[in-house]
Amino acid sequence: MQAFLFLAFLPGSPAFALEAPRKVVDYDIQVTLEPKERLLTGHETLRWTNPSDLPVATLKFHLYWNAFRNSASTFSQESRGHLRGDEADRKEGWGFIDVTSMTWSGADVLKGARFESPDDGNADDRTVLAVPLPRPAAPGETVALEIAWKAKAPKVFARAGHVRDFFMLGQWYPKIAVLEPRGMRRRAEAGWNAHQYHAFSEFYADWGDYRVAITVPEAFVVASAGAKVSETRKDGRKTLVFAQERIHDFAWSTDPRYVVRESRFDPTRDVPASELERASKVLGLSREELMRGLRPVQLRFYMQPGHESQWRRYEEAQKWALAWLGLWAFPYPYAQVSVIDPPEDGMGAAGMEYQTLYTAGTDRRLSWWPLRGLRFQEGVVLHEFAHGYWYGLLASNEFEESWMDEGITTFAESVMMDRRYRYFVELPFGVGLADEDRNRAEAIGRDLDPIRRDSWAFASEPSYYRNSYARPATVLHQIRRLAGEEAFWRAFRSYALRWRFDHPTAEDFFDLFRPLAIPGFESLVAGCFSGTSFVDFRIVSATSERQASRAGYDDRGRLLLPPDEKNKRKADEKGPFETTVVVGRDGDLVLPVEIALTFENGQVSRTRWDGREKWIRLRTVYASRLARAEVDPSGTIVLDRDPFNNVRVLRAKGLSAAAKVRAYAVHLVENLLSLAWSLP
Amino acid sequence: MSDALRAGLRAMAGQRRLAGVLWLSLVLPAGVAFTALAPLTRLLDSSPSGASLVKGWDSWALLSWHATRTAQWKGTLAVVLLALLGGWLLQLFLTGGVLRVLIAGDRRPVLGRVVAGSVALFKVNLWATGRYLLSLAFWLGGVCGGVAWLLGKVAGASAVPESPWIQARDLWLLSAGPLGFFMVSLRFDLARIALARGEAATARIAYRLSGPRIRGHRTPLLGIALLWSGVALALGWAFTTIGVSMNPGSVGALLALVLFRQAGFAVQAAARVGFWASLLRFDEGRRAHLASRTIRLSDEETAAPLHDRGDGEGPGHATSGPP
Incomplete structure (x- = not known):
């Protein structure tokens, strides 16, 4: 009933959803790119409003490009110069960003600035800058800073940088970190959320309006996050002004080609x-x-x-x-x-x-x-x-909850891909691989980490990728299958509407699904998001034998003898048959599952098991013998670690899948060998 | 060229037993693989994907097999690869016998004569194969790859992908690669023909004989090869497409598919016989031409003083046919 009422209210936009973000910071940036030197020279006027109920004495900034400053940065040490299959140019590919001045109402605030390394204590990391203010900024007060900086683009191997005259400029300017007020992202007290730039972390920022003037050589074509406001040309250079409201990130790119x-x-x-x-x-x-x-x-x-x-x-x-x-x-x-x-x-x-x-x-x-x-x-x-x-x-915190971006994105991508194109990889002759299946195959592997973990704290690179992309995406597919299409998509849409222009946490996501009372939901939250649990349903045993005729003395004292061998064989072909099937569950995820018993006469008996115990025994006496026992026949449990133990066939009927696959495999061999006949 | 093609088509239609022997060379490794795959694929019957695989393609069946039953998956791949290797070696071995039968005409027992011929030519064909692999490595790795490497070097490390040097490199790889492969393979084929005819006792001599036969006639030779490649590819494509669309759902339908596919492979084997027959006719033409030139040269030389002929062996002797 609770779920019903909840669903009834879901379609509309919830009253507490934001129509536009709470503006915290505005940037007015002028930047010049010298392509040959790979140098950016910039100036920004940054207006930051203290969103908390406490005075703020220190501002914190991200200087992301200092990740590429040298081999001692946290990013360099964690990545060892390799990321997503690309390799850093460790000779001439370094880059940096240096703040050359920072003033507030004319007062130099850079004097007392220092670098911080809140995540790993690396004294050589220069990606977080703490700037003490001459006086604390009062709650609600707007601090207008004038900041000058210069930066050198690294040779691109990790998102931002250059190759020849191609420049991808992301996270390229001094960017103020997020001061989370009390209550935001369920914080008990206001405080800065400013992490270093890690090999496996992305970004988190506050909302605002951007106005960016970009000066490049005239031949360069500029793409940016904003709408073009104006363009002027002088001395072989051009200055393009872009503006964009309601964003928390401004990237641009340029290339004459x-x-x-x-x-x-x-x-x-x-x-x-x-x-x-x-x-x-x-x-x-x-x-x-x-x-x-x-x-x-x-x-x-x-x-x-x-x-x-x-x-x-x-x-x-x-x-x-x-x-x-x-x-x-x-x-x-x-x-x-x-x-x-x-x-x-x-x-x-x-x-x-x-x-x-x-x-x-x-x-x-x-x-x-x-x-x-x-x-x-x-x-x-x-x-x-x-x-x-x-x-x-939905500006989630990618440092601390990477799955909320990568995982939900991977989930949405797989739905879009499979619905529109059917296969992510499509080969001739109707052979293809679905995107959801690809993620699922990766997700059911063994895990060292829960999904919820600081992005730099995973055991390994594969663990980060699996738990940020494929595993959460597959868990979402699992929730979808358990909740049903209507309930799931209404809650999904409700989450998107409620948290747009805001900063949700994982609990905010879960809270929109909790009223639906989805069976197994809390087990998934505890076991996958906060743990390393898995589930493997399997048919432990399946027997189906003629119900034994009674032997021994009956109530009248007559001795009943069992049939001799010859008669027993004949009798075994007649019913009734006693069928016993034991289904087991390995792993700690408690999920409901269906069990289907198919008898030789074609009848199918379906049983729903809540999966709470480690095993269940099904016993039935029926006129027909059991032909096949199957757990999860509809494929609802997408997290099932081993699907190859879900079926027990007692009497095979019709074409065997193995025989068909073998026939196709040898046809492939013959095809390839005869392909050699197509060549001299 | 048209004469060679006619000969090829005649052989394709007429040399059915020979085609049957070639088809057997496919069936043998395929049969071994079919048996070896039985224990490795049995798990599919106890997976939820079993039913969907009987209906058609199931991407999850493949991915889950790969993800959760790595040993069986790798075993299956190994069986397929070993069957391919075995089949390829068998084809290599049988080619000598097939050529001998084609040269001699269709006399029974074809299978026995193919095997006997193959055994007789085994050693020299092995040497010829070694020479072929070396030539292939030289032309593809050294010449084709080397020039591509040089073009890449000239372009420089910071060259844009569409720079003329990089474009030239790609074009070179796309054209010189297949062309080099075809020409090296055709010379290998002609050398094997020379061995099968008994013109040469060693792979080295056979290769030496095949050189002049190609020289100046690369285009028609390439034409023959490309045409038969086209025929074989078209046949393969047609039978595969129809076979895939059959998508059997019952034991009977699977048997029908297997029979249909084997019929297709038999037709492809016949096309292979046609290719060899075309190549033999081309070779005969070139031999006759080179022999007549030799005779002409010999006639001229008879008019010359005897001491000018050196040891008495004219230049045509090295390239003349067997007695």
Whole structure:
């Protein structure tokens, strides 16, 4: 009943949801890029308003590019110069950011500044700067700082940097950290949330408005997170001014070689009718309600020469992502999306999210047959644009709860990918791999870490990736299967609406699902998000024998003898049969599951087991013999660690899957050998 | 070239027993693999994906197999790879016998004569294969790869992917790679023909003989090879596509699929026989041409004083056919 009432109120936007972010910080930045020297010279006017109820004596800043300053930084030590398959140039590829002056009302505040290393105590790390103020900033007071800095772009291997004249400039300016007031993200007391830049951490920032003036050589094409306000040219240089409201991150990119392709997302044309119908049915909203708020969005694709032909693939995926997220989360609130296509030797910049702008990534050869079936282009667009929601518009803390961005994004990507394209990898002859299955295969492995963990505190790089991407995505699919489509998607949408323009925590996410009383939900929260539990259902034993005729003395004292061997064989073919099946559960996740017993006469008996005990015995006497016992026949338990022990076949009927696979395998062998006959 | 193609098509239609022998060379490793895979794939029947696999493709079946039953997965891969290797070696071994039968005409028992011929040519063919692999390594690794490496060096480490040097490198790899492979393989084929004809006692001599036969006639030779490659690929594609669409759901349907696929492989084997017959006809033409040139040269030389002929062996002797 509670769940019913909750569902009834879900479709509308909850009253406490924000329509726009609480503005904490505004940036007015002027920056000049010297491409040959890879130098950025900048000045910013930063207006920060103390959001807490306490006076603040010290401000904290992120100087992210100091991660690339030298081999002693925390980032360098953790990554050892390798990240996501890319390698740092450890000779000339270093970069840095130095604040050269910082004043408040004319007073120099940089004098007492010091670097802090709150996470690991590394005295050589320069990514967090603490700046004491001459006097504390009162609650609600706005501090206007004038900051000058210079920065050198590293050779790109980890998100930001350059290759030749290609520059991807993310987290490139002195950025004030987040002062979390009491109550925000469930904090008991106000305090700074300022972590160092780690190899496996991304970002967290406060909302505000940006105005950025970028000066580059005239030949350079600039893409940015903002809308262009003006452009002036002088002495072979140009200055472009961009502005964007309601964001917490401003990235830009420039390259003289960009080939720009433009398109427009038109909701009336680009939202598939079938998806609108599906969303309307599942979410319990009319089509008009769903389409309300979906606005045209200008799409710009900054392509590398040689990749131009692939922009249509980016475009198709981008439009689909705008439509899907617009329906199942909320309408995209900005006017534009910029997609950066990095060069093939700058793939360290590829696949990275920023607000209103992200980097995709492709290779010329991916447009060749049969490589066209590898949907990397679509995958990266769906993934990175989805980040624009879970990292961008629901600005979660990626340092402390990476799954809230990466995991939910991976989940959304897999739904979008499989629904639109069916397979992430599609090979000839109808063979393909679904995105959800790919994540699931990774998620069911053994774990050393819970999903909720500081991003730098995972046991290893694979553990970080599994627990930030594939595992949380699969747990969300598990919740979806247990809750049912309607309940799950309504709660999912409610989470998105409630926490947009805000900073949710994992508990905020869970709280929107708790009223649904999803069976096994708390076990998943405790066992996966806070633990390393798993589940493996299996058929322990299955027997089905003719019910034994009574032997010994009956009530009248007559001696009953068992049938001799010859008669026993005949009698064994007749019923009734006593069937006993024992189903076990390994692991600590307590999830309900269905058990199906299929008899030789085709009858199927289904039993639902709450999975609380470690095993259950099913016993039945029936006219037909058991042919097959199966736990989880509908595949609801996507977290089942070993699906190969879920079935016990007593009497095989029809074609065996193994025989079919073997036949196909030898046909493959013969095909390949005969392919050799196609060559001289 | 058209003469060679006609000969090939005639052999494709007429040399059915020979095609059958080639088809057996596929069936043998496939049969061994089918048996070896039984214990490795049995687990699929006890997985929830079993039923969906009977219906068609199931991506989760493959991924979960790979993720949770690594030993069986690796075992299956090993069986497939070993079957491929065994099949390839068998084809290599049988080629000598197939050529001998083609040269001699269809006399029974074909299988016995193919095996006997293959055994007789085993050692020299092995040497020829060694020489072939070396040539392949030289042309593909040394010439093709080396030039590509040089072009990359000239372009420099900071070259943009669409720079002319990088484009030239890609173009070079795409054109010179397959072309080099085809020409090196065709020379190997002609050397094996020379061995099968008994023109050469060693792989070295066979290779020496095949050189002049290709020289000046690369285009028609390549044409023959490409045409038969096209035929074989088209046949393979057609039978595979139809086979996949059959998607059997019962034991009977699976048997029908197996029969259909084997029929397809038999047709592909016939196409292979056609290729060899075309190549033999090309070789015969070139031999005749080179022999007539030798005779002409010999005639001219007879008019010359005897002491000018050195040891008495004219230049044509080295390339003339067997007695």
